[in-house]
Amino acid sequence: MNYHWNWGIFLEQVKAGEETYLDWLITGFGWTLAVALTAWVMALLCGGIIGTLRTAPQRGLAFFATCWVELFRNIPLLVQMFLWFFVVPELLPRELSLWIKQDMPAKEFVTAVLCLGLFTSARVAEQVRAGVQSLPNGQRMAGLAIGFTLPQTYRYVILPMAFRIIIPPLTSEFMNIFKNSSVAFAIGVLELTFQARQMQEDSEQGIETYLAVTVLYFICAFVANRGMAFIEKRSRVPGFIATSK
Amino acid sequence: MSFFAQFDLSVIGPSLPFIWTGLLFTVKLTVIAMTGGIILGTLLALARLSPITPLAMAATWYVNLMRSIPLLMVILWFFLIIPLLTGKPMGAENSAIITFTLFEAAYYSEIMRAGIQSVPRGQVWAGQAIGMTYAQTMGHIILPQAFRNMLPVLLTQTIILFQDTSLVYAIGAKDLLKAAEIAGKNYNRPVEMYVFVAFVYFVICFALSRLVKHLQSRIAIIR
Amino acid sequence: MIEINNVSKWYGQFQVLTDCSTQITKGDVVVVCGPSGSGKSTLIKCVNGLEAFQQGNIVVNGTSVGDPKTNLPKLRSRVGMVFQHFELFPHMSITENLVIGQTKVLGRSKEEAQERGLKLLDRVGLKSQADKFPGQLSGGQQQRVAIARALAMDPICMLFDEPTSALDPEMINEVLDVMVELANEGMTMMVVTHEMGFARKVADRVIFMDHGHIVEDATKEEFFGTPRSERAQQFLSKILSH
Numbered sequence: 001m002n003y004h005w006n007w008g009i010f011l012e013q014v015k016a017g018e019e020t021y022l023d024w025l026i027t028g029f030g031w032t033l034a035v036a037l038t039a040w041v042m043a044l045l046c047g048g049i050i051g052t053l054r055t056a057p058q059r060g061l062a063f064f065a066t067c068w069v070e071l072f073r074n075i076p077l078l079v080q081m082f083l084w085f086f087v088v089p090e091l092l093p094r095e096l097s098l099w100i101k102q103d104m105p106a107k108e109f110v111t112a113v114l115c116l117g118l119f120t121s122a123r124v125a126e127q128v129r130a131g132v133q134s135l136p137n138g139q140r141m142a143g144l145a146i147g148f149t150l151p152q153t154y155r156y157v158i159l160p161m162a163f164r165i166i167i168p169p170l171t172s173e174f175m176n177i178f179k180n181s182s183v184a185f186a187i188g189v190l191e192l193t194f195q196a197r198q199m200q201e202d203s204e205q206g207i208e209t210y211l212a213v214t215v216l217y218f219i220c221a222f223v224a225n226r227g228m229a230f231i232e233k234r235s236r237v238p239g240f241i242a243t244s245k
Numbered sequence: 246m247s248f249f250a251q252f253d254l255s256v257i258g259p260s261l262p263f264i265w266t267g268l269l270f271t272v273k274l275t276v277i278a279m280t281g282g283i284i285l286g287t288l289l290a291l292a293r294l295s296p297i298t299p300l301a302m303a304a305t306w307y308v309n310l311m312r313s314i315p316l317l318m319v320i321l322w323f324f325l326i327i328p329l330l331t332g333k334p335m336g337a338e339n340s341a342i343i344t345f346t347l348f349e350a351a352y353y354s355e356i357m358r359a360g361i362q363s364v365p366r367g368q369v370w371a372g373q374a375i376g377m378t379y380a381q382t383m384g385h386i387i388l389p390q391a392f393r394n395m396l397p398v399l400l401t402q403t404i405i406l407f408q409d410t411s412l413v414y415a416i417g418a419k420d421l422l423k424a425a426e427i428a429g430k431n432y433n434r435p436v437e438m439y440v441f442v443a444f445v446y447f448v449i450c451f452a453l454s455r456l457v458k459h460l461q462s463r464i465a466i467i468r
Numbered sequence: 469m470i471e472i473n474n475v476s477k478w479y480g481q482f483q484v485l486t487d488c489s490t491q492i493t494k495g496d497v498v499v500v501c502g503p504s505g506s507g508k509s510t511l512i513k514c515v516n517g518l519e520a521f522q523q524g525n526i527v528v529n530g531t532s533v534g535d536p537k538t539n540l541p542k543l544r545s546r547v548g549m550v551f552q553h554f555e556l557f558p559h560m561s562i563t564e565n566l567v568i569g570q571t572k573v574l575g576r577s578k579e580e581a582q583e584r585g586l587k588l589l590d591r592v593g594l595k596s597q598a599d600k601f602p603g604q605l606s607g608g609q610q611q612r613v614a615i616a617r618a619l620a621m622d623p624i625c626m627l628f629d630e631p632t633s634a635l636d637p638e639m640i641n642e643v644l645d646v647m648v649e650l651a652n653e654g655m656t657m658m659v660v661t662h663e664m665g666f667a668r669k670v671a672d673r674v675i676f677m678d679h680g681h682i683v684e685d686a687t688k689e690e691f692f693g694t695p696r697s698e699r700a701q702q703f704l705s706k707i708l709s710h
Contacts, residue, residue: 003329074450075443076408079422082439090436179315186414193317197415206325214314214322221313370518371555371614375569375621376545385568389559 009205010212021199021209028195029216035112035191036181036220040174042117047124048163052154054129065125072122077115077183084115085187112184120177127169131162164235171228178220192216253434257441260428267424268445270338274420275407278345282406283399285346286353287388293358304354311351317412319348324416337418341410349406356398360391397461404453408446421445469494469625469656470515475524477510477680484510485521486680492625497657499667502677503703508660509552511677512629515658516540516547529624545573548618552630554610556602562589562613563598566620574621581620588616592646608639615646625656632663664707668692676700 010022053065072080085108089100100107135158143153163170185194196213200206292304311319323344328334364387372382392399411422419427422442429438470492477485484507492498500508513519515526517533517540526533531543556565566585570576576584589595592612594605602610611631618626628647632640644666651657651670661667667674667688674691676684676699684691684700695701 002332070451070454071447074404074408074447074454076411076422076446078411078414079439079443079446083443087436087439175313179313182315182317183412185317193315193321193415196318196321200321200325207329210318210322210325214318217314217318365553365555367551367553367555368557370513370549371551371557373518373541374516374544374547374549374551374627375617376541376543376573377569378541381541381572385572386557390557393559 003207005208006205007208009203009208012203014199015202021203024195024199025192025212025216027190028192028213031109031184031189031191032178032181032216032220035109035116035184035189036178038113039116039120039181040177042113043120043124043173043177046118046121048128048159050121051125051128052132052159054125055132057150069122069125072119073126077119077180078186080119081112081115081183081187084111108184108187108189111187112181112189116177116180116184120173120180123173123176124170127166127173128159128162130169131166132158134165135161161237164232164237167228167232167235171225171232174228175221175224178217178224182217253437254441256428256432256434256437260425260432260438263428264421264424264442267419267421270419271407271410271421274338274341274345274410274413275403277342278349278406278410279403281346282349282353283357285350286355287357289350289354290357290361291383293354294361308351308354311348312355316348316409317415320344320412320415323347337413337416340416341413341418341420345406345410349402352402353399356395356402357391359398360395361387363394364390393464397457397464400453400457400460404450404457407453408450411446469496469529470658471527472511472515473525473527475511475514475521475526477507477514477519477521477523484680485514487524488677488680488682489524490675490682490685492656492658494656495654496672497651497655497659497670498673498675499671500658500660500675500677501662501664501667501703501707502683506677507680508677509629512627512658512660515627516544516549518549541573545569545621546624548621548623548626550611550614550618550626550628550631552634554602554607554614554634556610556614556617558602561599561601562594562605565602565613566617569617569621585616585620588619589613591619592616593642606639607635608642611635611639611643612646615643615650619650625658626650628657628659628661630660630662632661662707664692664704676703678703 010025011020013020014024050065050068053061054069056062056065075083089097092100104110139157139161140153143157144150148156181191182193184191185197188194192213196209199209203209289304289308292300293308295301314322320341324335324337324340327340327343368386368390369382372386377385410420413420414422417423425438425442426435429435432438472488472490475485475488476483488507488511490498500512502508510519514521515528515533517538521534524534528543528547531538533540533543556562557568560568563582563585566589567578567581570581570584571578586595586598589598592615594609594612594616597605597609597613602613605613615631631647632643635643640663644663647657647659647666648670659666659671671688673685673687675682676691676695676697678699683697684695686695691700692704695704
């Protein structure tokens, strides 16, 4: 292999500017965290609601939730990025559309968060539904029997248990969202993958660049995993057998 | 609403042959990566479950490594590193085929591992008790059952793979998405093309996921 | 036929078998009984090498099981085994279950294997079920197929690991009848079971195990007459009282 190694590259200045390559990577890491974490909050909220609706007795609500899940699950994330970025503004009234295209602050970031958040919400919703349906029906009846309304039963009885049950699959979704945030490069968010490509072209030190970026993604996955394990441990219900590692 | 007045579907017709070649590549990439990935993945799963510790460790490492890096980074890695190793440039299409096969193998191997472990231990004993070797027990008894039990999950993974192939965009391989994008630029109608390509992806993936549901209920009956 | 000499086995720190020794000569029917966790299932799985053991040796028909040079598949092909949970191959029809070992291991032709398989299926009274799948049969029927599958390999002896304990009571007899018939034909059998009626009827010897030890190894008459150990007496009184 004929490759010229240069581990000092990170401290060198970029070709057209004052910053170093390390600055680029730090910026990238920051945007990756920002996109992934904001989108995760959105995915949890939307996914929780949609997943609950999927188990609702009202046919119409359940159908709406099913459509939501199928729509976001069956189109590639990258295509969804382009839809939100290029197509959706065209669907809006002219003034709003113009404002989005010209004046909206952090347009790429907002689009990426919206897209990734909704994409992940469909997957979270599926987990929530599975969690709710895994609970014995007696739980629902017991809730109703002490006089809760159905929403109250969900709020106080079913969802607290369902969310605990689905922590393991949610953990892998949480780890996925960091990985999936890389797709935001395609609409120009300056996250890690975008910076990796840029630094690779600019410095021509591809291996060092990719190694550094890969390590940063590793760190995200590892911290996400440990964080969820901590939450799982803290929220464990005594006497309830949950498999955990 | 200005949009619908401007929405011009007539550009789709003439660009269909071009988009079709892109779709063909997407399908080809999916089928090769699925076949190669399942074969490699099964070998990886067997390695992970084998009593030979170094082999099991190596397989575990490979699988965990692939699963913790974004696919996009893996695509970029291979595109960078294959020419360095072979000494000659490689086209984006071929690079994509190699990348997806090796990457998907990690995911398929986790499915096959779960499948193998879902077969009761007694089945291994029963195979061995009539004198079968390890290879015979695996080949005739365990793997067919593992494969059958996991068929819906393997197919679901393949649907994800089909969607993920759109990421070859990053290295410029001409798949369904890229073809539609080029057509959109040629006719200066990117919006219509993005909507059209999303529709095509949706129809294919939705149909496949219905098929998986159907299969799942049939397998449930057989059990 | 089967010689077990001072066999000991550990799972990590935990010792499951301690210094077990016994012999089974050709044509003998030996019943192994004992409370659950006493190691009897583990011992019988050691005989054809499904479980490894760390000390002692087992010789089957002149071949040492623990010897790393031994061709275990070849040895196992000559020792029939029947499992607690039947372990028919669920993805294959009944006939295919009977044929696969004969063709893949013994190298018989498909026609020959099918003929032999159907003959044995007829013998266990299930010829009409030949094209069904294991999941469509009752437990008792599945276990009879499992016996036929083992017999199809023309075994020199048969191992039974609690063959009736996963069955509903009304199905136990149909399986035991087949086993009694086998015993009367002179098959060498090692049977782990709690069915003392079966032991009374056909066993030559009874082995009683407890905590990984062979506590009692006696003729049927001695065992049911006056077992020497207190544990065996307790066990018998519990099992025979109902």
